[in-house]
Amino acid sequence: EKVAAMNAKKALQKKLEGGDEAEKPGKFVLKCPKGTRDYGAKAMAVRESVLKIMTDTFKRHGAETIETPVFELRDVLLGKYGEEGGKLVYDLQDQGGELLSMRYDLTVPFARFLAMNKVSAMKRYHIARVYRRDQPVMTRGRYREFYQCDFDIAGTYDSMIPEAECLKIMDEVLDALDLGEYTIKLNHRLMLDGMFAVIGSDDSQFKSVCASVDKLDKEPWEKVEKELINERGLTPDAAARLGSFVRFRELNPDLDNVAVLDQMMLIPELAANAKFKKGVEEIKLLLTYCTAFGVSNAVRVEPSLARGLDYYTGSIYEAVIPNGLPGVADDEGQPVGVGSVAGGGRYDGLVGMFAAKANVPCCGVSFGIERLFAIIEAKNTAEQAAIRTSSTQxxxxxxxxxxxxxxxxxxxxxxxxxxxxxxxxxxxxxxxxxxxxxxxx
Amino acid sequence: EKVAAMNAKKALQKKLEGGDEAEKPGKFVLKCPKGTRDYGAKAMAVRESVLKIMTDTFKRHGAETIETPVFELRDVLLGKYGEEGGKLVYDLQDQGGELLSMRYDLTVPFARFLAMNKVSAMKRYHIARVYRRDQPVMTRGRYREFYQCDFDIAGTYDSMIPEAECLKIMDEVLDALDLGEYTIKLNHRLMLDGMFAVIGSDDSQFKSVCASVDKLDKEPWEKVEKELINERGLTPDAAARLGSFVRFRELNPDLDNVAVLDQMMLIPELAANAKFKKGVEEIKLLLTYCTAFGVSNAVRVEPSLARGLDYYTGSIYEAVIPNGLPGVADDEGQPVGVGSVAGGGRYDGLVGMFAAKANVPCCGVSFGIERLFAIIEAKNTAEQAAIRTSSTQxxxxxxxxxxxxxxxxxxxxxxxxxxxxxxxxxxxxxxxxxxxxxxxx
Structure with a gap:
């Protein structure tokens, strides 16, 4: 009786997991691990076409490529991703020897690589899979094993030159991928620090407040405001004040990038904050390079852009495709392509966590390739494009x-x-x- | 006191593992996990040049490519690599959910892919890293995390046509890599089965006897014979008889491929064994295709070729570079490039282990790319070739x-x-x- 109940439960689980039927009772379900997938020949052909556009761009900018092990010593990853991220790291079983964990991104391994090999300057790209024990939403391109495609510039350069190259690369890649209109949102960690100091928020609140503010691209202010007061512990006054800062662009739609910054500097408390002032100066310098590099049309200063990761210290940026692609929808009829497709920023402290005496300033950009694959696949389906999986003529x-x-x-x-x-x-x-x-x- | 002893032990361990010195006491050693390495820009440039030769060849033969997850359900790998191999599989920690293990090769995941997706015919290549908790010998290119490069043909075709294509591909790749003279050794699982039956060896001994016979390319017969008698349990008579079979090529150096087979068929017990006879017929057919495809010069019938893996059912083959490259030596002055650089064979039962009703016959070849990387790197050093790591002009x-x-x-x-x-x-x-x-x- 107990066995029958267990079999029924197993069968249900099989169904829920979408695996194939077992051939005979007692045989295991033939499936990929939860949150992972096979890339068949068609998916690989799409993948290769997307990656070729990226690697061509990186190479044009003189970048080299590296590969690092798929797992690292557990201590290398420990404490780099904050509390939330740390929980999602895959650990390997202790089979005698070192304690190992699967890489969670490509940035921390890059910092370890620079510190360990005493590299003080490098322009590198790295395309590889990373691992997160997240709740997968595979229909939306969210997996536990997924590709990242990172371009980073390590080393000491004139202020904002590496950032300008990262924005230029985002622009070139998105242009070449031909996915319609895109915007590159731009903000600065020090500007956020300044705003939070002015409203009297303390450091311990910084991360959770950022997480709420970051939702402004998807949710209305009223909802975010409630969360800031009820869950993040801001006073109604502080929340309102913060809203007037982070929504400055939204509330002043006619201002251009420089005007947004200049007008915010007219607010006495912000202008008096040294961090905010430094952030503004850096972004203004970056904007002059953007004009010189011909990418200023796509760039949009956005004081509400926060991004999750702890390790950013300077400018941060994120490319979004604001509207779905015309005529391209997923299986449920929803538009495909809305949202963030690339992001990055400056992280000057990470290498120093491995080699205090040999810190290397870095900045970079990571492309969300799984989402880009999903968009291109949907686009191909919509356009009924025939995918060639072999080169046979x-x-x-x-x-x-x-x-x-x-x-x-x-x-x-x-x-x-x-x-x-x-x-x-x-x-x-x-x-x-x-x-x-x-x-x- | 205890702490001091532990620190001393740790320091010694650090030294043995060749990691960098820790920055301060208590800080962990900055290193890659045991048996793994970073690929810097120079190594990646070599890697790309080798892989381009391979992928160009595979594509010319009309192959598609796939990617599978880096880990599989533990049950997928279980029992596929024999006792020895099974011990070397990396397991992931049970963090709730499925039990997972890192892939040990690309062949078993390919068989799982075919069975799960009900693919009955496919010509595919797959280049990716696999994981074995082996004792690493990194100076000799033996790692715990290493690349494999597999080409396989799944599906029902005329006898020996897929094998001929595999041999042709080995020939084209090794020719293009320009590593000097190479030989493709060729044998058949059924010929080995037949020889073992004739000497009265039983099935339980098959694998261990094969392991001893396989050493004949490195060790003299006298040593192998002793091992067969003292460790594998053959009688001196049986061992001597087996020696006369597996050394048939060595003992008759003037015979060509067909003559070796014809002469072995003049031994009455072998000729009377149905398995041996079938093996010989298949290899003779394969040799006619080799002539038609222009690869017969490189191919050498070698009755002692055994290869380790359980799952082979038909022809087996292995490419070796018999002599070191002229002028190319490793750090210790030893010639580089001696030994096996590619191998494979027919495995008709593996897919059926996952889907008994939908078995798919397969054969393929796997290139030992880490060894090829090491050879090319040594060759470049010897030739003082300048490696370009970026495409900047x-x-x-x-x-x-x-x-x-x-x-x-x-x-x-x-x-x-x-x-x-x-x-x-x-x-x-x-x-x-x-x-x-x-x-x-």
């Missing part, structure tokens, strides 16, 4: 059993053009010239 | 602080040719035409 056809041997004896082969499906019988000694002719046609 | 130079801003005001940039290191100052509006001219030169 013409091949030798041998449809019947033992035919090939007969053909070898006769000294002929049958060629099939994979596009027209036309078949031709060719003598072996004319094969090369025929192939050359067909492929050139 | 000309770049904008800005040597002094704030110079870029001044140049932007003046409307000029300084270009540097990365090969000649020559610098030129160019007006912004002439930049495009100048770059075009410089890159075309």
């Amino acid at each position: 013409v091949f030798v056809a041998s449809a019947q059993k033992n035919l090939l041997q007969q053909e070898l004896k006769d000294g002929v082969v049958k060629l099939r053009n994979t596009q027209s499906r036309e078949e031709t019988t060719v003598k072996l000694d004319e094969l090369e010239s025929t192939l050359t002719r067909m492929l050139a046609a | 000309v770049f904008v130079a800005s040597a002094q602080k704030n110079l870029l801003q001044q140049e932007l005001k003046d409307g000029v940039v300084k270009l540097r040719n990365t090969q000649s290191r020559e610098e030129t100052t160019v007006k912004l509006d002439e930049l495009e035409s100048t770059l075009t001219r410089m890159l075309a030169a």
